[in-house]
Amino acid sequence: MSYVIGIDLGTSAVKALLVDKNGTVAAEATRSYPLFHERSGWSEQRADDWVEATLESIRELVTSGSVDASAVEGISFSGQMHGLVLLDVGGSPVRNAILWNDTRTTEQCREIERTLGDKLLSITRNPALEGFTLPKMLWVRQYEPQSFEKAVTFLLPKDYVRYRLTGELHMDYSDAAGTLLLDVAGKKWSEEVLAAFGLPASLCPPLVESHGMVGTLLPEAAKRSGLSESTKVFAGGADNACGAIGSGILSEGLTLCSIGTSGVILSYEKDESSDYKGKVHFFNHGKENAFYAMGVTLAAGYSLSWFKKTFAPNESFDQLLSGVGDVKPGAGGLLFTPYLVGERTPHADSAIRASFIGVDGSHERIHFARAVMEGITFSLGESVHMLRSAGKSIDKIVSIGGGAQNPVWLQMQADIFDATVVSLENEQGPGLGAAMLAAYGCGWFDSLEACAKQFVKYADEYKPQPEAVKTYKDLFAIYQQIYTQTRGMNEALVAFR
Structure with a gap:
């Protein structure tokens, strides 16, 4: 072998x-x-x-x-x-x-x-x-x-x-x-x-x-x-770029959602003609003569890690999120913006900070946990929205990282992004992409696409649920107002940090 x-x-x-x-x-x-x-x-x-x-x-x-x-x-x-x-x-x-x-x-x-x-x-x-x-x-x-x-x-x-x-x-x-x-x-x-x-x-x-x-x-x-x-x-x-290769993002119509410490929405571009006016990153792909557009959420998985460390330090993530699927979309009217360390897309702002909006006496910890997950996904949804607004078609999203380890979160992504979301059987991310470049370079395959057919295997598929899609669409419109409404207050608070 x-x-x-x-x-x-x-x-x-x-x-x-x-x-x-x-x-x-x-x-x-x-x-x-x-x-x-x-x-x-x-x-x-x-x-x-x-x-x-x-x-x-x-x-x-x-x-x-x-x-x-x-x-x-x-x-x-x-x-x-x-x-x-x-x-x-x-x-x-x-x-x-x-x-x-x-x-x-x-x-x-x-x-x-x-x-x-x-x-x-x-x-x-x-x-x-x-x-x-x-x-x-x-x-x-x-x-x-x-x-x-x-x-x-x-x-x-x-x-x-x-x-x-x-x-x-x-x-x-x-x-x-x-x-x-x-x-x-x-x-x-x-x-x-x-x-x-x-x-x-x-x-x-x-x-x-x-x-x-x-x-x-x-x-x-x-x-x-x-x-x-x-x-x-x-x-x-x-x-x-290697994460995209290792997830099979090698043709038009495929988009990657990666939730690690930070979060990424990455969409394949066949040529350099798309112009996002600097609102999202635009880089050369690891595949020859191809490109990708990318939006970044600085504190994606980090937001959930912070929440666990602060409010459930002695529990596992499974314990923290137990029952989160029983909370309806919208977390009982509670919204979270994941701006713990500032934000990148669509707001390149190092001073903005996170918020919980809509807290009332009926909310329990599980509502806050769901709101954090939804807020992270809303932030990534900003990048999806910007790509679509520029004419990009986003129908299928491959999800990797921490957000792909929880079925509730995968369904949430499908509903917020209003797209089919799939996970991978054996996710290895950028390391697998690097190995695929070596395999292609060694002549094992005549293209990266052929290599992906052998190396990249899809697992579960999640379809958007119409009722949840509508709820999230309405909530997203409110979420998008939070940055503008809290920006001045956060700038004023810089002096107290």
């Missing part, structure tokens, strides 16, 4: 999957690494910690799976987006990596907007947000000039790990799209953006397709991982 390995480099840990030609996960391994918050709003990691954790995870896969190294044909990667890794002439990081959830760069975002104006959206297809890479680069140049002067190139997190394994510098289009330096439609580094900020083109690594082979393992990497030096290494993609 032949195998491929999919590496998912997350914010808190790396997960490695050993997958055979049938799409069966033969083994998996995980290693965590520290996250540093030196100051409020800062979020950093040591890039070499990713490398160590990845090599250890691969070695565990090979040994625990009792697999001969020669049977592993290829390896590919999924990675947390936007993180800045600056390398010196010797290929070593000049400082810690600045991550996607770092918010120190508001000043630089405003500078980007002033400098580029309308060209920002026409070239990069995305607004200037703190999470993106270019603002981080400008911050380092402004506040740590000595570090920036040492930098000769930059990479994103998974690209640095791959570089250490192969000695080759590359970046794929799906991850490059999140830097604010890529001409997304033209699939090239933007000379105009680089020139506007006085950045040399040499700072940007060569671009490659996600399924493109970029090398084989260096002797030291092969020795430490337990793999053969001849193992083929493929570029991989951004975590959301």
Whole structure:
């Protein structure tokens, strides 16, 4: 039997999957690494910690799976987006990596907007947000000039790990799209953006397709991982792009709902013609010459985790949500907005905070639990609404993450989104997408679609219920007013936090 390995480099840990030609996960391994918050709003990691954790995870896969190294044909990667890794002439990081959830760069975002104006959206297809890479680069140049002067190139997190394994510098289009330096439609580094900020083109690594082979393992990497030096290494993609691949989102009409700590609505785009005017993200897909539009809820699963930690710390999620299906849609007139850490789509607002609206004496804890679930789904429904308002047809949604573990929540998604919602038999998310890119790159299949037919299996299907759809449509109209009505109050409360 032949195998491929999919590496998912997350914010808190790396997960490695050993997958055979049938799409069966033969083994998996995980290693965590520290996250540093030196100051409020800062979020950093040591890039070499990713490398160590990845090599250890691969070695565990090979040994625990009792697999001969020669049977592993290829390896590919999924990675947390936007993180800045600056390398010196010797290929070593000049400082810690600045991550996607770092918010120190508001000043630089405003500078980007002033400098580029309308060209920002026409070239990069995305607004200037703190999470993106270019603002981080400008911050380092402004506040740590000595570090920036040492930098000769930059990479994103998974690209640095791959570089250490192969000695080759590359970046794929799906991850490059999140830097604010890529001409997304033209699939090239933007000379105009680089020139506007006085950045040399040499700072940007060569671009490659996600399924493109970029090398084989260096002797030291092969020795430490337990793999053969001849193992083929493929570029991989951004975590959301790989999550889409691993969920079979590879054609028009398919949309992904992912509820993890944050939440994502991601819809396949066959070309670059759609124009959402920066209201949702627009990135290159991991599938060649395809794209995706994406809306983000910052505190999706985090909102439910916060509720449990605060009001039921000694209970399991199953205990917390027991009976939630007996509460009618609308939670007895109780609404929740999941703005615990601000919001991304459709309100890019770091100051807004969460609200419970409509509380009365009849409400019990189970009503609040249902309201939290509904509020998270309403927030994701904002992205669905925006995509539909731009002419996008959304009929079938594949649901993954924590929101796909609870049948009540899956039905809730179908009713709020007014679309058929399906779960997956063996959900492995971005790691499986990375493995699929390796399988396609190795020539196991003639397309990613053919690979998905073998690797991605649908499970239960949930149809929208007309009565619940109507109730939620009416409630959604009220939900959409809460942001505007509470924005001023939340801005005033910032001084008291």
